[in-house]
Amino acid sequence: MTSIRTAFTLTTILSSLALLAVSPPSLASDITSRTSEVHEGIAMHGSPKYSPGFTHFDYVNPDAPKGGTLRRAVVANGFDSFNPFVIRGVAATGIGSYLYDTLLESSADEPFSAYGVIAESIETPDDRSYVIYNLNKEARFQDGEPITADDVKFSFETLVTKGHPMFRNYYADVAEVTVESPHRVRFNFKETTNRELPLILGQLPILPAHYWKDREFGDNGLTAPVGSGPYRIGDFEAGRSITYERVDDYWAKDLPTRKGRFNFDKIRFDYYTDDTVALEAFKAGNFDFRVESSAKNWATAYTGPQFENGSIATEAIQHHRPAGMQAFAFNTRREVFKDPRVREALAYAFDFEWANKNLFFDQYTRTDSYFANSELASSGLPEGRELEILDTFRGKVSDDVFTEVYAPPTTDGQKGLRENLRKALELLRAAGYAIRDGKMVNEASGEPLTFEFLLYQKTFERVVLPFKNNLARLGIDMSVRLVDTNQYVQRMRKFDYDMAVQGIAQSDSPGNEQREFWYSSNADVSGSRNYMAVEDPVVDELVDMLIQAPDRQELVYRTRALDRVLLHGHYVIPNWYLDKDRVAYWNTLARPENTPKNGVDPDNWWIKP
Template identity: 40%
Template sequence: MTESFRSITRRRFGAMALAAMGSATLPRVVFAATPTETPVHGLSAFGDLKYPADYAAFDYASPEAPQGGRMVMTVPSWLFNQAPDTFDTFNTFVLQGNAPPRIELLYEGLMLSTLDEPDALYGHLAESVTLSTDRNRFTFRLRPEARFSTGAPVTAADVAFSYERMKTEGHPSLAIALAEVAEVTAEDERTLHVTFTGRQTVPTALAALSIPVVPKAFFESRPFAQGGFDEIPGSGAYRIGRYAAGRYIEYEKRDDHWARDMPFTRGLSHFQTLRVEFFRDRQAELEAFKKGDVTYREEFTTRAWATEYDFPAVKDGRVKKATFPGERWPRFQCWALNQRRERFADPRVRRAVNLCFDFEWTNANLLFGLRQHSVSPFQTSDFVAAGAPPPEELAILEPLRGQLMPEVFGAVWVQPVSDGSGRDRARLREAADLFAAAGWTRRGQSLVNGAGETFRLEYLINQPEQARVYGKMIENLKLVGVDASLRLVDAAQYQDRQNRFDFDMILCAFSLNGTPTRESLGLFFGSAARNRNGSYNYPGMADPAVDALIDRLGAAASREELTVVMRCLDRVLRWRLDWIPNIGSPGHTVGHWDMFGFREPKPDYGFPVESLWWYDETKAKAVGRA
């Protein structure tokens, strides 16, 4: 099974009112435990900061590890307009084009998140932040050392420019993260004020404060949205080295990085060269790994993991197979049936389509028993609901009873279990009954509606492996009368059609952060994102009750309250099946040439091996990769 986990952000950047608990009643006090009118080194959504002002390094960092060497990788995650199989621009901040993953390593924000806390930020370009008495204005003092790769200082004017352009012209992920930022002003070269609307929540503010900063001067003679291969200067640890468009790109560590010995960089980003390789075919990618042309890859195909990692370098120990735990944030793989096309708007249709997928047969016969049947869009997190709603959840759901499916108030929806035959007749009869209840009746070999239109479903894919895994489901759909087909397209066409919502059905995988925000959830589930090209609301869902729960999330004053609201949302989404949960994996299955060092256990809220691991020259010589 091929899974490409698209993270809304690797650095965790980041409507209808709920009856009597709408936006007007959202708490005005954010960061209640943070003193006002006093400079602080960090902010936390809920609870205390783990690291004090004088911390030396993050606990998951490895200051003793050597610097230098190289890693050649294919990427398991990407963000913004980035693509894993090609690139045609270096501008990753806009919707247009395909940028190379890890180009974000060139850039830094005012603050940064850690990999061992779900909701904390620490000063990055900023050495301190001061909250106003009303907690709507954040005053940042920039570090005097901060420099772009051009040698120019990072100024408050650069930050103000970056926020303004990314809000008005940036990729939807950036624009939405900045939605509640009302004004950004530079008081002087090092002092900056970020003023929010007053509608912001703690997670909203956290999402906005790590936006990447670019130099204003660079864009004085060019449009912000311009593509091409001019490197947009950043202040980060890496710069662009050699590249061949669509084939590979190398990021070189800067000797002159201003923060090379700051606490937040100490013991991280060890590699001198990080090379990202691009392949349009996963088999070619695997063959490159076998030869050592790629030295690190995360394997998402169970067949390959079970049968193709028996080549000589594995047998003699030069290549290692390893499984690392997954992150403690919502990670999901789901189908999206495009409700902008009326035939997919009825939840009974979506349930019927799901019944035609026999997970038990697929896992046993095609996936080597290595996968799990996901039940939730918040899989692997604390936000997955169970059983019937307890009193604390009912208190939130009851005001919405008239807008919710009655089933929400009973046991939460779970995946049906088949007989494992691949053609469970009872389930196929149930699917046929659901289609009929939704107005689609059998005429000959086809399902038709009252107007005589045939029910068609084209499953758009960009990986041949999906045809192998889901071919049996297409057969089952045909058995109940659906004119079903698989259509394989190239990466560029797939990305374009996905952005424009030009599909019947696609498979998507995402990671959300450990403290979801109204804005990030709105990208996936909110009505406002339904017709916004480039948003992640691929099903085209628009439901006032879901909007209300997302809005209610913004009122959460503690992690416990946030968890309760998320479980309520989980119940609603699972009964609606806008996003149909599919197949999940409990962790990371990784193949790597035995030439790297790393510390265990990995942190709970991230696995950026390019930052955490390091090159071990002795090991590299032993495996012939020095």
């Protein structure tokens, strides 16, 4: 589960429409015969933490005062859309989370449990072959129109046929949607053990069918739409700033899932094209809250009288969420990166230890898993149940999966980088390369080993340029191309890059979103998040197994097996992670005493009276 969970061929769309139109008679009759129980909350595995009748989440202040304005910064080249659900344009920050409510709300202190927002209760049988959402009859859109089951069905069908490709993958196992009454909607599923579907369907943003009736969903532009969430769009300046205004008569403000949240009257985002300028603007008091992504800034830039006198607070707040994978990602659609030995070789030229010491003030931990900082990460050699799973794929995956502990190259020790470059040279020779006139050349084609590194963050140049220099020692020419954020987004959507910094976020309960990351069928779907073009039937099968895990422990084993196969595929050069949120904020802000495992969430903060 990675939420929509976030900012994605004609044949595929037609197939999705066909699945929505009809469910096989045998499936429908079988599903109808199964009995279900009514729940106020639902957990992926086991029982949810919060009992029926709970009043608020443990990590909020239910008595937090309402009022004031939270000012934040976005470092990007602006926005040109108020529609975050389509592949066109760049949506304004905050649109998805502030403008639209969902059927359910996931808690931030459990692996994956969800509780009612628009849906006041859920019905699903033990095998989770279908789910029924009973809607709260008080639920309203921001124009006062009631939210009905027809709106839920419209939202689902619109998003899977006209929305970002991720929706089609995320909800691929839905067979049929039926409106049973104005406030009761049913989703039948294919014959599957996809236990996650009742929860991730709960993440569906609910759109007003009446508003979109005479409008084209993909052409929203900068016309403020009617939403269903706690904030509406207020003032904005195209590409430069946007302000969200709290809905005064928001129908859900006293629900247990909303109590103590969304406390600011206004939330304003100002856009900056340079992070250094944004940091100085923060210190000058132009905005109130900042999450620091730069280790250098954190170590050196948060100084001055406003810090000494307590006007600005800085905290590194521990979190326990999976770190996911930030990495230099190979686009294996490119011929130069087809051979995994080449990809593995290039990893030996990245000197993390040098970067951590000289650039990051030793703040980071090297990433060695797609699910780092969690029990889902593989480690050591496979054994027990994980080995049983992998044994079924012997001969179809690299033998290294069974015999070598995956670890990204390190320069710790006496030999350091020189030894790593020697290992890289061995791998490149095995892949058919040789040095000719100081250049690494493919002996069969005569083509030199060259590629482009695509960047949009100027601050990342100081990390990439030493990597470039190390590659040059191998006769490899890597050019660095810095583009603006809009161009970067478009090029990533079209897979128009050789290598780029990419982050693959993960949750404590991975599931259907893994299709979007790894499925072979998504490798060439424009806008998909299969950035590295992973096309491996073993990975496809492991993803299916992960989605169908019957309990938490089996989910852990299957996730570790998937993690191990991906790591030994050498699709990325892992970077690093931090198990803390580095935040700075002016002392007009206050936050709850308890921080959930998912970390800092300013939507739970408030302005001091």
